[in-house]
Amino acid sequence: MIKTIQKKPSLRRFHQARWDEPIIFELSQPGQRGVLPPQVEEEIQQEVGDVAAKLPASIRRKQPPHLPEMSQIHVLRHFTRLSQENLGVDLNIDVGQGTCTMKYSPKVNDQLARSPKLTELHPLQDESTVQGILEIMYRLEEFLKEISGMDRFTLQPGAGSAAIYTNVAMIRAYHTQRGENEQRNEVITTIFSHPSNAACAKTAGYKIITLYPDENGYPDLEALKVAVTERTAALLITNPEDTGIFNPNIAEFVRVVHDAGGLCVYDQANANGILGITRAREAGFDFCHFNLHKTFSTPHGCGGPASGASGVTAELAPFLPVPTVEFDGQRYYLDYNRPLSIGKIRPFYGVAQNILKAYAWIMSLGADGLSEVAKIAVLNNNYLMKKVLEIQGASAPYAEGKRRIEQVRYSWEQLARDTGIHSEEIGYRVADFGAHYWTSHHPFIVPEPMTLEPTESYSKADLDEYAAILKHIAAEAYTDPEVVHTAPHRSTVHRIQQESFDDPDSWAITWRAYQKKI
Amino acid sequence: MKKDKKIIYPYIPNSVPEVKEAMLKEVGAASIEEFYADIPDSIRLKRKLNLPAPLLSEHSLVRHVEKLLAKNTATHEKLNFLGAGCYQHHVPAVCDEINSRSEFLTAYAGEPYEDHGRFQALFEYESMMGELLEMDVVNVPTYDGFQAAASALRMANRITGRGKVLLASPISVDKYSKFNDYLKPHITINKVPFLPKRGEKDLKSLASMLSNEIAAVYFENPSYLGMIETQGEEIASLAHQSGALVVVSVDPISLGVLNPPARYGADIVCGDLQTLGIHMLYGGGQGGFIATQDEPRFVMEYPSRLFGVAATIEEGEYGFGDVAYERTSFAKREEGKEWVGTAAALWGITAGVYLALMGPAGMVELGEGIMQRTRYAMGQIASLPDVYLPFETAYHFQEFVVNFDQTEKTVKEINQALLKHDIFGGYDLSEDFPELGQSALFCVTEVHTKQDIDHLVSALKEVLA
Numbered sequence: 001m002i003k004t005i006q007k008k009p010s011l012r013r014f015h016q017a018r019w020d021e022p023i024i025f026e027l028s029q030p031g032q033r034g035v036l037p038p039q040v041e042e043e044i045q046q047e048v049g050d051v052a053a054k055l056p057a058s059i060r061r062k063q064p065p066h067l068p069e070m071s072q073i074h075v076l077r078h079f080t081r082l083s084q085e086n087l088g089v090d091l092n093i094d095v096g097q098g099t100c101t102m103k104y105s106p107k108v109n110d111q112l113a114r115s116p117k118l119t120e121l122h123p124l125q126d127e128s129t130v131q132g133i134l135e136i137m138y139r140l141e142e143f144l145k146e147i148s149g150m151d152r153f154t155l156q157p158g159a160g161s162a163a164i165y166t167n168v169a170m171i172r173a174y175h176t177q178r179g180e181n182e183q184r185n186e187v188i189t190t191i192f193s194h195p196s197n198a199a200c201a202k203t204a205g206y207k208i209i210t211l212y213p214d215e216n217g218y219p220d221l222e223a224l225k226v227a228v229t230e231r232t233a234a235l236l237i238t239n240p241e242d243t244g245i246f247n248p249n250i251a252e253f254v255r256v257v258h259d260a261g262g263l264c265v266y267d268q269a270n271a272n273g274i275l276g277i278t279r280a281r282e283a284g285f286d287f288c289h290f291n292l293h294k295t296f297s298t299p300h301g302c303g304g305p306a307s308g309a310s311g312v313t314a315e316l317a318p319f320l321p322v323p324t325v326e327f328d329g330q331r332y333y334l335d336y337n338r339p340l341s342i343g344k345i346r347p348f349y350g351v352a353q354n355i356l357k358a359y360a361w362i363m364s365l366g367a368d369g370l371s372e373v374a375k376i377a378v379l380n381n382n383y384l385m386k387k388v389l390e391i392q393g394a395s396a397p398y399a400e401g402k403r404r405i406e407q408v409r410y411s412w413e414q415l416a417r418d419t420g421i422h423s424e425e426i427g428y429r430v431a432d433f434g435a436h437y438w439t440s441h442h443p444f445i446v447p448e449p450m451t452l453e454p455t456e457s458y459s460k461a462d463l464d465e466y467a468a469i470l471k472h473i474a475a476e477a478y479t480d481p482e483v484v485h486t487a488p489h490r491s492t493v494h495r496i497q498q499e500s501f502d503d504p505d506s507w508a509i510t511w512r513a514y515q516k517k518i
Numbered sequence: 519m520k521k522d523k524k525i526i527y528p529y530i531p532n533s534v535p536e537v538k539e540a541m542l543k544e545v546g547a548a549s550i551e552e553f554y555a556d557i558p559d560s561i562r563l564k565r566k567l568n569l570p571a572p573l574l575s576e577h578s579l580v581r582h583v584e585k586l587l588a589k590n591t592a593t594h595e596k597l598n599f600l601g602a603g604c605y606q607h608h609v610p611a612v613c614d615e616i617n618s619r620s621e622f623l624t625a626y627a628g629e630p631y632e633d634h635g636r637f638q639a640l641f642e643y644e645s646m647m648g649e650l651l652e653m654d655v656v657n658v659p660t661y662d663g664f665q666a667a668a669s670a671l672r673m674a675n676r677i678t679g680r681g682k683v684l685l686a687s688p689i690s691v692d693k694y695s696k697f698n699d700y701l702k703p704h705i706t707i708n709k710v711p712f713l714p715k716r717g718e719k720d721l722k723s724l725a726s727m728l729s730n731e732i733a734a735v736y737f738e739n740p741s742y743l744g745m746i747e748t749q750g751e752e753i754a755s756l757a758h759q760s761g762a763l764v765v766v767s768v769d770p771i772s773l774g775v776l777n778p779p780a781r782y783g784a785d786i787v788c789g790d791l792q793t794l795g796i797h798m799l800y801g802g803g804q805g806g807f808i809a810t811q812d813e814p815r816f817v818m819e820y821p822s823r824l825f826g827v828a829a830t831i832e833e834g835e836y837g838f839g840d841v842a843y844e845r846t847s848f849a850k851r852e853e854g855k856e857w858v859g860t861a862a863a864l865w866g867i868t869a870g871v872y873l874a875l876m877g878p879a880g881m882v883e884l885g886e887g888i889m890q891r892t893r894y895a896m897g898q899i900a901s902l903p904d905v906y907l908p909f910e911t912a913y914h915f916q917e918f919v920v921n922f923d924q925t926e927k928t929v930k931e932i933n934q935a936l937l938k939h940d941i942f943g944g945y946d947l948s949e950d951f952p953e954l955g956q957s958a959l960f961c962v963t964e965v966h967t968k969q970d971i972d973h974l975v976s977a978l979k980e981v982l983a
Contacts, residue, residue, distance in 0.1 A: 016632060023827075023836060024642045024874055034875030035610045037884040041968040044894045051889040052775040055913055056748050061777050064878035066649045072612060075874045079616045079639065079867075086635030088624030097627055104529055105624055108576050112583045114618075120592035122600045123801035124945050126937055129596075132589030133800050146568050158661035161859030169699055199847035199857035205703030208852040246556040277554060282561040293860065300626035302636040303658070303863030305802065343695030346662045347603050347790075348801025355802075356583070364579050366572025369527055376532050378553045383541045403553040431631035438627065442849050459531035460541055492634035494830045496837030501826050504814045507841045509655045509824045510648035513812050
C-alpha cells in the first residue's frame, strides 16, 4: 500500500536557484579553450605568410584581449546556471508585467525559426533564393492590414519603440513634403500612452504636449481641443491605455486633430484585447503600430530581439521605409524605388525570425482564434481584477464600476497608508513565490502602482494562484510587515544596495571598471 | 471535426466553455461583450476578419511553414561570399544552446530578484566587450549597428553642443540613409572625400573641414569596403585639436588582431554584434553596441540601459541593477536621452557566450586566419585576367572590392552566372558606389577553406571566359 501524500501548501514553497555563480572572469583558468577556430591550410599560410604581423604597429593589437579562458563545459555550465536564475513565461505565471503582453510563445514556432533555411539566410542573396521568407513577410503584411484595416505595413522596425519612431519619421516627411514641417512642431500624447510615444517624437525634434486624464481616468477630449493648434503635427495615442481603459471618444480625438491638419497614430501595443473587435481604420487613424513580440506571441528574449510593425493608410504609404516587399503575381521582390521614402530604419528588412513566428502564430489561430484570444484575454483581466479588488489595501483607480480591456493599473495606496509597505516591496516579496511583478512606467500618476495583464495564456487556476500570492503578501503587510520590508527571502540574492548605481565613484558597468573602483 | 464542435485552442486554456461560463458568473457579467461596453458601435468591426483558415494542428502548421521555407536556398546549401553588413561566421553550438534556454528566451523585464540571471549575463557581456574594446562602459545592446552609430553621433552632439559631424570613411548607403533620418533634427552631415585609389583618407581635406562646429569625426574600421584604417591616430589627433569627438564603428570580430579604437583615440566606439556567435537570420541577427570610457559626461548621454554590479546586504553576493536610470525615457519620458525599449538583449547574452568560448587565443587565431584567407583570396582573384582589385595595396579584413570593368560583364551578370555554379558572389556595388564602376564586395571568413576559395576562382574564370 502506498502512503497517502498530504496536499501541498496553498502557496508554492518556491526558492529561486542560488548557484552563487562567480563573475565569469573569476572562472578563468589560463590556457583553457572553449572552442577552436578552423585552421588555415598550410598552402595558404605559405602563400601569404603572417598577414596580421605585417600591419603597421598603430593598428596591430599588442596584447590579446583579457577575456576569460575556459573549457567548453565550464562556459556552458556557467550560463546554464545563470539561465536557471531567471524566470520566463515558460516558468512563471507571467501576468505581472502589464503593458507587455507576456503570453505563451509556442515552441513549434521557435523550432520552425531554427531551420537552417532561415538561420543561414544572408539578406543580400539573390531574390530567387529567398522566395520563401519574402512570401512569409508579404503574407504577414496582408494579415496585419486586415487586422488593423490599414493599407500598407513595414516590418522593418526592430521593436515597438522603433515602430513608433518610424511612424514619427513618416509624419515629419509628410509635413515636410507639404511645406508645413517648420510650423507643425508639436506632438500631442497622453500620460497613459507608452513613454516611447513622447520620447520618440522628442528624438525626432518635436515639442511634446502631454494630456492628463479627466477625473474618471478617460483621455480628456476638452484638454485635447485646447492643445490642438496649427502647430500640431500629430497625436500619438495608445488605446486601450496602460490603465486598461478604452477611450470611447477615440474617433472624436482623431477628428479634432485631423480638422487642424494633424496626423493621428494609434499605438496598438495593447491591441491583444481588441483583435477583431475594433481597428485603427474604423477609428480613422493614419498610422498604427503593433508589437509582434506582444500581441503576436514572439518571445521577449530578456529584452529583444523583438519586432515592430508600422501600418499606414494609402496616403502615407509613399513615406514607408525601403524596401517594401512586393508580389508581381509570380515572384516576390524588394522594392527600393520609392522616392518619398524616409529611407532605412535598420539594416536589411526586419527581424525575420520573429516575422516568421508571428506569421505561424496567426496561421495557427485564424480569425476565430484571434477573436478568442481577445475575448479570453479580456475575460481573464476582468476576472483577475475582481480577485485583486477583494484584497485588503488594493484598488483600481478611475472608471469606477467599469470593466477594463486587457490590463489594469492597480494602486496599493491604501495598503501603503495603512502599513508603510510600498508597491516595489510587494514586488520583491512576489519573487519569493516564483512570480514576476512590476509597478508601472514613470511617473507614478497612479500612486503605489501595480500593472497586471493576464493575456489569454493563463488558466483560471493560474490567475487564482497569482491573486493568492498578492493576497498573502497584503495580509503579511498588515500583520507582519517586516517580512515584506526585508524581502526577498528566497531569491538568488538579497536586497541590492542601489545607491551605488547613481554615484559615478561607485557605479561599475563592467568588471574592469569594478576592479578600478574597489 | 464536426462544424458545430467548439474548438478548444491549445494556447488558450480558458477557451473551455465551462470555464468561461464559471468565470463570467464569478465576475457577474452576462457575456464577454459586457467588457467592451466602452467601445462605441460606430468603430466596431461588424464582420469576421478575413484571414486564411487556421492550421489548427501543430502538424499541419509545420507542413505549411516548412513548405514555405523550402523555397529558400540558404548559405549552407551554397558557397557564400556575401558580407556587406551581415556575415557568415561559425556559430558555436553552445551559443545556440544558451540563447534557446527558455528561461532566457521567454523572459523579459524581470527585476534582479527573480531574473538575477539575465542581469549577470548582460553585465558579463558588457564586461567582456569592455575587455575586447578596452573601454569601461558598454551598453545593454540596442537594435543594431546602424542605431548604435546613429545614437553615438547624437551622444557626441549632446556632449559637445556642436551640430555637425564628418564621415571620414566610405559607409553603406543604407547606413547613410539611417544617419540622414536619425540625425536630422540637430545635426548636419558632411562627408570627407577619400582617395579611391588607395582607400585612404585625405588628411588635408579632413583638417580643412574641421572647425569648432564639428561634434564628431566618424569612421569605420574596417571600412564598409573592407579596408583597415591605418591613420586612426592622425585622424583622432586632428579631431581632438578642434575639440571634436572621435566615433569609430568597428567589427568586434576583428579585435583579436586589430587595435581597439580606444588605443588610437576613439571616444565612442560602436558597431554590430551579429558576427559574435549569432546567425545571419536574413538580417534578424543584428544587435548594436556603444562603448565609452567611464566619465559621467559620456555615461549620462547613453539612451540605453546600463547594468552595473553592486553589493547586496549579504556579504559575498553580487547584485545587479540599472546605472543612472534617471537619464532614460523609462524614467523621464521625453526628458530622457532619445528612448529606450526592447532591443536585442538576447544577442548580448549570446555575444557574451561567444567571447567566453573564444577566449583571448581564439579571438587572435580567428582574426589572423581571416586576414590570411582574405589575402589569399585577393591574390587568387587578382591573378584572373581583366579583373582588378582597386584597393589591393591597402590592408584588408574579411572584405575586399573586385572590379570587373575590363571584363565587359556587369556584376549582375557575373553573379547570375556564379549562382549556376552554386556560388553567391560578392555584393554588387555598382548602384551604391557608381564611382567604383562594375565592382563587387567579396567576403571571406573562417568558414571558407582553400578549396572554397579555389572553387570561387575557377568558377569566376569560367564565367569571365
